Amino acid sequence: MHVLQVCNVGSIVGGTAACAWSITRAWPQLRHSVAFLSPVDSVTRQAFRPHKVAVWPLCTSKQIEQLQPDLVILHNVAGAGASHWSGALTVQYVHSMGQRLSADFTVYCSRWLARQCRASEESVLWQGVPLPPRPAASKTKIPGRFRIGRICTPSNRKWPDSLPAFYSQLAKQHVDVDWDFVGCPSAMQPCLQSACQGRATFLPAGWLARSHLWDWDAFLYHHPTLTESFGRTLAEAARVGCIPIVDQRGGFAEQLAVVGGRGCRHEAEFSDAISELSDPESRLRLSEHVHRQANQMFSISAFSQRLGSLIARIAGDRSDR
DSSP, rough: OOEEEEEEEEOOTTHHHHHHHHHHHTTTTTTEEEEEEEEEOOHHHHHHHEEEEEOSSSHHHHHHHHOOOEEEEEEEEOOOOOOOTTSEEEEEOOSSSSSSOOSSEEEEHHHHHHTTTTOGGGGBBOOOOOOOOOOOSOOOTTTTOOOEEOOOOOSSSSSSSTTTHHHHHHHHHHHTEEEEEEEEGGGHHHHHHHTTOOOEEEEEEGGGGGGGGGOOSEEOOOOOOOEOSHHHHHHHHHHOOOEEEEESSSHHHHHHHHOOOEESSHHHHHHHHHHTTTSOOOOOOHHHHHHHHHHHSSSSSHHHHHHHHHHHHHHHHHHHH
16 A cells, blocks of 8 residues: 655654654555655655655645555645645645645544534544654753753744743742753743743754653643644653643643643643642652553554544545445
């Protein structure tokens, strides 16, 4: 069976390409091709090896037909100027709101997004995420201190101007916390360093940057206006027992209901959540729970089962028409 995936963004650091990568790993026994509708960087090509990677200006039926796939999975492919080939079962995997190319079936990355698009929960397909690679050398644990990190796509949109003020309050209240930031734009780093009272470390974004999750006691994510449709970083953090402390919104809230962690609606709740983790025994118990639950729900093998069941159901419905 030949599976073709078409992604809107050609970077493995982004959510759609990372989801496509997870699908290639969920079905290792199948033949895979991946096409991107924007330039592809070398790290992305390396991550997808040994599978074929192409760059297309548009997704057209002619290009798809040339590859003769049995299944086509579109990731956030817009409808304008694009078309799909009727010779293969086509699934549109929607990761954010917008106009998408019609397909035989449409699935959504979270219940929250399905509701936003007025779709049924039957069309929801939660992703699986890989176990983050272990770091070459772990950071030394300092008694009486713990480390909280933020890992995010390195775009200004994901790093709002309000973050320094937000972290300034947290750093004042929690002097036993060291802060890591992965993907922070360089222009914001001096302000965040000052806000964190000199206890911040800035790390570059990248496909292997997820290894830092092993060193963190908690993963903290807050954005005052942007709601994550799913939020793969939460699942990745939870898979290594890194405790999520995140906005109680969107796909984050759904994952918290499964793995545990702390969902927060305002700044005081973020501070309270950090205070709860200051006790090492409580932190260890919650970490173990988060780790166990995440591996059951968000592993690549669990995703493979969900994906296989969905495709079998869609194919059955299609043959009955």
